[in-house]
Amino acid sequence: MNRFILLILMLITLNACKNEVTQKEETAKVVAVTTTNKSDYYQEAYRPQFHFSPAANWMNDPNGMVFFDDEYHLFYQYYPDSTVWGPMHWGHAVSKDMVSWEHLPIALYPDELGYIFSGSAVVDWNNTSGFGKDGQPPLIAIFTHHEPKGAADENINDYQYQSIAYSNDKGRTWTKYEGNPVVPNINKIKDFRDPKVVWNEDSKQWVMVFAAYDHLKFYGSPNLKDWTHLSDWGHQYGAHGGVWECPELYPTTVEGTGEKKWGLIVSLNPGSPNSGSGTQYFVGDFDGKNFKLDPQFAKDVPKGKGLWLDYGRDNYAGVTFSDIPKEDGRRLFMGWMSNWDYAQVVPTEKWRSAATIPRSMILKKTKDGYRVYSQPIKELEKLRGKSANITGTSLTGTLEISKNKGINTTLSEVILTAENHTANSKFGVAITNSKGEIYRIGYDAAKNQYFSDRTKAGKSAFSEKFAASIHPAPRLSTDKTIKLHVFFDAASAELFADDGATVMTDIFFPTEDFNQLSLFSEGGEVQVKGKIYELNDVW
Ligand code: FRU
Numbered sequence: 205m206n207r208f209i210l211l212i213l214m215l216i217t218l219n220a221c222k223n224e225v226t227q228k229e230e231t232a233k234v235v236a237v238t239t240t241n242k243s244d245y246y247q248e249a250y251r252p253q254f255h256f257s258p259a260a261n262w263m264n265d266p267n268g269m270v271f272f273d274d275e276y277h278l279f280y281q282y283y284p285d286s287t288v289w290g291p292m293h294w295g296h297a298v299s300k301d302m303v304s305w306e307h308l309p310i311a312l313y314p315d316e317l318g319y320i321f322s323g324s325a326v327v328d329w330n331n332t333s334g335f336g337k338d339g340q341p342p343l344i345a346i347f348t349h350h351e352p353k354g355a356a357d358e359n360i361n362d363y364q365y366q367s368i369a370y371s372n373d374k375g376r377t378w379t380k381y382e383g384n385p386v387v388p389n390i391n392k393i394k395d396f397r398d399p400k401v402v403w404n405e406d407s408k409q410w411v412m413v414f415a416a417y418d419h420l421k422f423y424g425s426p427n428l429k430d431w432t433h434l435s436d437w438g439h440q441y442g443a444h445g446g447v448w449e450c451p452e453l454y455p456t457t458v459e460g461t462g463e464k465k466w467g468l469i470v471s472l473n474p475g476s477p478n479s480g481s482g483t484q485y486f487v488g489d490f491d492g493k494n495f496k497l498d499p500q501f502a503k504d505v506p507k508g509k510g511l512w513l514d515y516g517r518d519n520y521a522g523v524t525f526s527d528i529p530k531e532d533g534r535r536l537f538m539g540w541m542s543n544w545d546y547a548q549v550v551p552t553e554k555w556r557s558a559a560t561i562p563r564s565m566i567l568k569k570t571k572d573g574y575r576v577y578s579q580p581i582k583e584l585e586k587l588r589g590k591s592a593n594i595t596g597t598s599l600t601g602t603l604e605i606s607k608n609k610g611i612n613t614t615l616s617e618v619i620l621t622a623e624n625h626t627a628n629s630k631f632g633v634a635i636t637n638s639k640g641e642i643y644r645i646g647y648d649a650a651k652n653q654y655f656s657d658r659t660k661a662g663k664s665a666f667s668e669k670f671a672a673s674i675h676p677a678p679r680l681s682t683d684k685t686i687k688l689h690v691f692f693d694a695a696s697a698e699l700f701a702d703d704g705a706t707v708m709t710d711i712f713f714p715t716e717d718f719n720q721l722s723l724f725s726e727g728g729e730v731q732v733k734g735k736i737y738e739l740n741d742v743w
Contacts, residue, residue: 246743250552250695250713253615253741254587255541256305257558258295262287264547265398265450265521266538266559267294268311268325268345270375271528276302277375278538278559279311279345281322287556288548292319292350296375301583302536302562304742311378312345312369317385318354321364322450323347324400325375327527332410332427335370335379343371344428345378346412348397349385362389364396366414368428387412387423387431400452400523401428407492413468415448420470422453422495435494438470441502442484443510445475450483452523453490456535456567458574465498465567465574466490467535469513471521473544477512478675480545481520484510487567487574500573513578515677516656516708517543518696519560535565536581541696541711546667551713552695560709561691561698575680577704580691588617589738596733599631599725606720611738613721615693620723620734622686625649629728633690635697635718643712645699647686649728652679654701654708662714680705691739692718 251257261284268279275298282295294312297305312320325345328336335342346368354363365385369378389396395417404411404424412423412431419438423431438448450471457464468486476482486505488497497505505511513519522539539560542550547557563578592609606613618633625631625647632646632655643661647654654677658664664671679686681702689700694717699708723732 246741248552248554252558252693252695253743254303254584254739255558255561255693255696256297256538258282258555259307260555261285262289263295263540263555263557264289264542265322265540266523267322267347269523269525269538270325270327270343271525272327272343273374274300275374276300276525277325278305279325280559282310284310287552287554291352292321294320294345294347298375301586302538302581303583303586308376311375312347312380315380317367318349318351318363321348321350322398322521323366324523325526326401326403326410326428328428333370333429334427335372337372340372343375345369345371346399346401346428348399348414350397361392361394362396364394365389366399366412366431381429383429386429387414393417395447395449398450400450402454402526404455404490404492409492411453411490413451413453415451415470417447418444419448420451420468420495422493424493437495440507441497442470442486442505442507443472443475444507446473448472450521450523453495454524454535458567458569461569463569466495467565467567467576468495469523472510473520476517477510477515477677478517479669480517480543482510482517483513483520483522483539485513485576486511487576498574504573511575513537513576514539514707514709515654515675516699516710517545517675518711519707519709520544522560524565534581537563537565537578539709541709545669549666550711551663551666558696563704563707566704572680575705578707579700579704580689580698584617584691587739587742589740591735591737594620594723594732594734594736596731598729599723599732600729601725602634603723604720605722605736609736611736612719613692613736613738614717614719615739615741616691616721617737617739618688618690618692618721618734619736620688620732622647622688623684623731625686625730626728629725629730631723631725631730631732632688634722634724635692636720636722637714637716637718639714639716641714641716641718643697643714643718644724645690645697645708646688646724647679647701648676651676653677654679654699654706656697656699656708656710658710658712661712664713675708675710677706677708692721
């Protein structure tokens with residue numbers, strides 16, 4: 205969120221800061237909401253059916269994603285008193301598979317040091333912090349404290365700083381460290397937030413990265429409590445159309461070769477390719493102190509130009525799970541499926557926002573250099589129901605699927621390969637309803653671009669920024685065969701093209717369910733084959 209919006213929101217919500225008594229009331233209220241009969245929220249217009257969304261009220265960034273003791277934890281920026289942004293708490297949910305989630309009571313409340321902004325969580329396996337109990341490793345949350353009075357006062361700049369909290373009961377209850385903040389804002393930088401921590405096996409210390417307006421700061425610590433500044437990075441590289449937020453530094457290996465690299469994720473708002481909030485990435489090396497871009501990669505991301513994890517408009521502030529077991533080995537990512545351009549005015553009533561489906565991030569060495577591919581996690585396959593095969597069809601015009609194949613496609617997964625397309629064909633998947641509203645996603649051969657078109661997909665008057673144009677995305681792959689893999693939920697589409705080389709996530713708000721799915725090709729012809737699955741909901 206940019207500073208101006210933050211300031212306005214802060215002014216509006218300043219008076220709403222909670223004292224301890226009302227915090228307890230909130231806990232009671234949230235528990236009540238989470239035990240509401242599932243069918244109540246199953247019915248709501250636009251309620252995601254297989255994406256994580258809060259039972260009620262406002263959510264933004266995913267926070268503190270960590271795997272511990274057979275549970276995936278998702279914490280998230282949460283305001284339990286309204287469907288717009290306000291004094292931030294960490295909401296909490298757990299899952300066995302990242303597909304079905306159980307809502308838990310709020311994990312972290314605002315306190316005298318401020319609201320609880322975005323951050324991360326780690327398992328402190330060796331009890332470096334000393335917060336472990338009975339031989340069990342503690343969970344440590346590392347987050348930004350955002351002090352609202354300071355934020356509202358233009359003479360005060362050091363109102364954001366990094367703090368920690370620990371849990372000895374699998375994240376159910378948390379104690380804030382009495383020595384907070386652990387990284388004070390001594391240079392008084394206004395945007396100084398969103399710490400993500402990783403254990404660096406090579407330098408045998410914890411490494412924290414967070415965003416400082418237009419660059420990143422790296423800190424190191426032996427115990428998660430005492431932090432030393434290591435380096436700064438980012439002024440010279442990547443997109444800078446807005447403020448940098450929610451970074452992550454993570455170790456990774458190149459698929460197939462095992463070569464070691466470090467990935468960097470940096471969210472940016474505004475300044476994304478299709479406007480508003482978006483997430484770019486970088487690939488390089490980290491020597492325990494400094495991050496250095498891969499030389500080839502550096503050429504592709506001079507200052508002002510980014511490479512993006514997702515070219516849609518609705519994947520922001522995403523980072524990856526900490527402590528995924530070695531045997532699993534995946535780098536698992538989730539983002540916030542919205543955009544600060546309109547997040548607070550989208551037409552959902554009881555709650556606002558959802559998370560993207562979890563994605564596995566794979567580092568490949570391509571002829572263009574290192575590239576991150578994102579693929580839907582395999583756990584989602586368990587949602588598959590009835591399916592329809594498309595066996596080598598020559599497509600021109602429209603091929604109705606739901607009607608002809610007798611499947612219910614309101615929630616669906618489409619896997620298509622397309623070959624031998626004519627030079628000017630534009631083809632893909634369309635979903636429609638009886639109101640004539642339509643959402644289309646596909647490939648435009650003349651432009652060598654993917655596109656997502658929500659310009660006629662229902663409600664958009666809530667924000668002139670929502671459906672102003674069709675969203676293009678470059679095709680990065682040069683394979684002859686074009687591969688489309690799309691997930692449709694009640695109010696979103698996620699495209700993983702060419703095995704995840706180009707990704708697009710967009711939300712939409714039809715006035716009636718999009719219950720008809722068709723394939724289309726206009727301006728030319730294409731041979732398609734593949735499979736379309738009905739998906740079950742997770743309730
Ligand atoms: C990103 C962000 C973070 C901040 C949080 C506040 O969406 O602006 O930088 O910590 O949201 O809710």
